[in-house]
Amino acid sequence: MLQFKKQIDAKGINEEIVQALIQSHKEDHDRMKQLYERYKADMDGPKIFKRGPAQFEGFGTNSAIRRLDDKVNNLLNNAFDVDIVDTKIGYMFGHPIAYDVDDKDEAIKEQLSEFLLRNNAEDDDAECGKMAAICGYSARLAYIDTEGRERIKNIDPWEAVFIGEDIHEPTYSLRYYSSGNTIFAEFYDHIYIYYFSQAKGNDFELVDIQPHMFEYNPLFGIANNKELKADAEKVLALIDAYDRTLSDASNEIEQYRLAYLVLKGMGADEDTLKELKKSGIFELFGENDDVRYLTKDINDTMIENHLNRLEDNIMRFAKSVNFADEEFAGNASGIAMKLKMTALENKCITMERKFTSSLRYQFKVLFSAWAKRKGFNKEDYLKVFFGFKRNLPANILDEAQSTKELKGHVSERTRLSLLSFVDDVDYELDEMQQDALLYGEQLEPLGGDEDEPTGDS
Numbered sequence: 001m002l003q004f005k006k007q008i009d010a011k012g013i014n015e016e017i018v019q020a021l022i023q024s025h026k027e028d029h030d031r032m033k034q035l036y037e038r039y040k041a042d043m044d045g046p047k048i049f050k051r052g053p054a055q056f057e058g059f060g061t062n063s064a065i066r067r068l069d070d071k072v073n074n075l076l077n078n079a080f081d082v083d084i085v086d087t088k089i090g091y092m093f094g095h096p097i098a099y100d101v102d103d104k105d106e107a108i109k110e111q112l113s114e115f116l117l118r119n120n121a122e123d124d125d126a127e128c129g130k131m132a133a134i135c136g137y138s139a140r141l142a143y144i145d146t147e148g149r150e151r152i153k154n155i156d157p158w159e160a161v162f163i164g165e166d167i168h169e170p171t172y173s174l175r176y177y178s179s180g181n182t183i184f185a186e187f188y189d190h191i192y193i194y195y196f197s198q199a200k201g202n203d204f205e206l207v208d209i210q211p212h213m214f215e216y217n218p219l220f221g222i223a224n225n226k227e228l229k230a231d232a233e234k235v236l237a238l239i240d241a242y243d244r245t246l247s248d249a250s251n252e253i254e255q256y257r258l259a260y261l262v263l264k265g266m267g268a269d270e271d272t273l274k275e276l277k278k279s280g281i282f283e284l285f286g287e288n289d290d291v292r293y294l295t296k297d298i299n300d301t302m303i304e305n306h307l308n309r310l311e312d313n314i315m316r317f318a319k320s321v322n323f324a325d326e327e328f329a330g331n332a333s334g335i336a337m338k339l340k341m342t343a344l345e346n347k348c349i350t351m352e353r354k355f356t357s358s359l360r361y362q363f364k365v366l367f368s369a370w371a372k373r374k375g376f377n378k379e380d381y382l383k384v385f386f387g388f389k390r391n392l393p394a395n396i397l398d399e400a401q402s403t404k405e406l407k408g409h410v411s412e413r414t415r416l417s418l419l420s421f422v423d424d425v426d427y428e429l430d431e432m433q434q435d436a437l438l439y440g441e442q443l444e445p446l447g448g449d450e451d452e453p454t455g456d457s
Contacts, residue, residue, distance in 0.1 A: 001163045008163065008172055013187050015204040018196050021174050022185070025161045032135040032158040035230050039082055039134050046077040048243035074250040080239045080311075081232035084320045085133045088231060091341075092348045093129050094391025095423065096122040097359075101383050108380055111370065119152050128154050128222055129355065136228040137167060140358070141175070142218040142365045150369050152362065160221065167221030167228075168357045175219060188212065188219045215368035215378075222358040225350050235318045242310045249303050264290035319343040337392060345390070352388050359386050389420070396421065 001024070007017055038045035053073050099116055101109045115121075124140075131138035131154065139160035145151045155175060164171035176185040181200040186193055195208040212218050224230065232239070282291050315322055321344055338345070363381035371378045399419055406415050412432075416425045 001161065002165070005163050005171055013172075013189075013194055015196065015206060018174065018176075018185050018187065018204050019198075021161050021163075022176055022183075029158045035081075035135050035233070036131075036156075036158070038236075039085065041077055041079055041082070046079075046243065047240050048075050048077055048247060051075060051244070051247075072251045072254045074247045074254065076243060076247045076250055078239065078242050078246060080242070080314050080318075081236070083322075084232045084235075084315075084318045085130060087320050087323070088133055088344065088348060088351075089126060089130045091344060091391050092351065092388065093126040095389040097125050097355075098387035098389070098423065100385055100387065100426075102385055103383055105380070105383065107374075108376065108383060111374060111376070112384060115150065115366070118149065121152075124152065124154055125355075129351065131157055132222050132224040132351065132354075133231045136224050136230045136233070138222045139175075140220060140222065140362065142214060142362065144213050144369070148373075150366050155219070157221070160219065162219075162221050167223055168354065169361045170217055170220055173217055173219035186219075188217050190214075190216050213369055214365050216361075216365045218365050220358060220361055220365075223354045225354070231320070231347070232318055235314045238310055238314045238317070242307060242314065245303065245306055245310070249300075262290075262292050264288065264292075316343075319347045341392075348390070355388075356386055360384075389423075392420070 001021075004017060004021055004024075011017075034045070043049050051073075099112055099121070101112060128138045128140060135157045137157055139155035139157050139162075140152055141155050142150065142152050156177075159175050159177050161174040161176070162170040163173065171189075173188040174185060175188075176183060178184075183198040183204075185196040185198075185204065187196065188194075191211060193210050193212050194206060195210070196204045197207050198204040284291070311322075314320075321341055360381065363384050364378075367376055367378050367381040370376045371380075399421075403415050403418055406418070412429065413425055416422050416428050422428050
């Protein structure tokens, strides 16, 4: 998209560039939309849903040959891609991102708390991470609501085009979407929003220009990784192979019910077959007469081994884990659990750094408005930091023993931050001070001044 940046820098935005941006983005748009449809398991998503019975030459032209393998066509979708995404998001965002201010500026902290509460940041962050894992990147827009407050909302990634060297801090952005027979487009720079529309069969036209009230481009992206690839994108062919194998195996098993009756040394007319359905009895007069069903053998061991190898490769190359695996059974220690999840952790670290970069830019945009409305310094966004905590089963006994050994060797703040069940270290420190005052050695005397005589006068 850098070629468009040069054009916009030189000429500004116009209808032709908007049309060219949308055309250039079409391949990515279709790819991300398909990945999301697949995640939802819609009929247009997984490839297995589009598969019909296998076609072979010769059938249909020779009346003496009849097909038996097209009576059942199971379409079994094994949603490994969904499990890969949900496992990562649950592990990474099961505990909400912790936002804090490093110099404990109370005014900034109060503004930050109100903003997060008003925007349901916990849910928005998790959904934003989910879309990035599904599609390769997600998109977010900062805007001013009708009450004059700064807000954020997530945008479907296939609707967003970012122009610049980094989608976390783009120079220009375009959002486009369809409604009825009209395509609407919104172009963002560091000052204005340019509104375009295109009715069916017509060219784009500029409808309106409005300031967005920030000093930076408010539409930005959150990358899943540098390559902007989805978590399951590298293993989709393996998942499709698993779907085909399991569907075919299910077909074979179900076709046992459709096995053909073989009458050896005898025939049966329509009347005989009708009588057979009533009585269920065959009369065999010839020595070599026989009645049996035509069935075929199924090599279930080969199928099982093939499915197991596919599943192992899917999880391995997607850098995910299967919590139903026997390796996670029992009472594994914290270190053993982390070793088993090293690949997933490495993948989450990459996304965490990308997410942090986007959040920092988000607050850069917001503080440019808060500086005007609230009197903050525009550079105060650098005082906001973000904490990610992994969502793992907690072994509280091990944690308690470890933190007990650390007492006196590290600060209380650091020691408490190591406990998985402590979400807010500052709140916990305040509560500990209150407990010490009410119940500990700092307990105030209850019987009056300690210096007053207590004996009889």
